[in-house]
Amino acid sequence: MEKMVHIIREEQAGDRIDKIISTLDPEWSRSQVQQWIKDGSVLVNGIQVKTNYKGSLNDSIEIIIPEPEILDVIPEEMNLEIFYEDLDVLVVNKPKGMVVHPAPGHLTGTLVNGLMAHCKDLSGINGVLRPGIVHRIDKDTSGLLMVAKNDMAHESLVNQLVAKTVTRKYKALVHGNIQHDHGTIDAPIGRDSKDRQSMTIVDKGKHAVTHFNVLERFKDFTLVECQLETGRTHQIRVHMKYIGFPLVGDTKYGPKKTLDIGGQALHAGLLGFDHPRTGEYLEFEAPMPDYFIDLVQTLREND
Known part of the structure; x- marks a missing residue:
């Protein structure tokens, strides 16, 4: 105790x-x-x-x-989209709407439940509720995640994240028309004192850096590619709001009047890292999900 x-x-x-x-x-x-x-x-x-x-x-x-509650995670058969797998690591394309790992009161239907049914060996460094999980993306964000299948791989991947050598690029659709073709947002992120479930820019927050490039402009929206230098909670969502271009569909950080797409238009499309055992650089790219493709096409047609 x-x-x-x-x-x-x-x-x-x-x-x-x-x-x-x-x-x-x-x-x-x-x-x-x-x-x-x-x-x-x-x-x-x-x-x-x-x-x-x-x-x-x-x-x-x-x-x-209090001591943390001891919980068991139940393996669940799921049709996971596995991009890569060997004895040490696994790369999976998480669909929009899926939670990454269980939490008290929410123990089923998560990516971890599916991973435990798919493979029996996952690293135990993060405990019973987060086996194999090295990094996370939000429930309504789709895209690629690397998963560690043993503790050696887990430590290697975490060290790469700390050293900022992992490549993570996201596609995001934001409100407004960004005039600059590219930019960098360097602003510390911490818990919002007025809303503990939200993050915000605070002077004493954790160092956070996001680079962005404009991919396509529409009348009232902009399609951007964001590259993470750090990986803070809700980083892209908070940073894009901070510069005045919140994500489409983001009811937490975006405007009240946004497109109803069931969550933020954000996709972790590119992931690259050094293999923990061989040192070989591996890079994977997942296309935007159908809803995102259809949304962009509709904006093109309306313009």
Whole structure:
């Protein structure tokens, strides 16, 4: 059982206790923290409080972090589109609408469920809920993911991501007409203090860099290719919003009036990396899904 103690700072005084605690770790949701408070896992100055308790300067918060729930992931037969596979790595083209890995309360229908049915050997570095998963893409983003089938491959692929030697290029359709043919967005990304489920540009956020090239312009939209230098949560979606060109279909970061396509128009189309065992550079390209192709064709015809 892990414990954590936090002393309330001046700028936190007067805030609700659940809000204060949820800002201490980006993995802690406010609803999760509220449950800890109700369960008695949070003490303020040695006393149990309610979720609406407002902290005072120098209050001592003791948080008893519960052990993670032990969960089993059930293999599920799926018609996965495997682009490459050997004894060490696997490259899969994830469809739009599929979650990458299970989470408490959402244990079936994910890519990991399908991968476990497809192959028995996946790296265990990321634990029972994320076997083999080296990097992720959002539920409504389609495209290529590399998967590690053993711990050696996992460590190699993670090190390549850290060293920024993995090639990751995305196709995105955005609102507005970008005048520059290419550009670089260098802006730090962190959790939005007003909405813990969203990311935003914050001074003390994690370093994030996205390069973009314009592929085609339409009257009210632009088709771009974005290349990731870093891989922060929702990076392309947050960065394109930041420069005034949010993704089409993105109800979280885009305008209220957007095209109804069931999520952001974003496709991880190109993936390249050095093979963990041989060192050979491998590169794969997946065409845009049919809905994306049809959407672009419709915009061409309307123009």
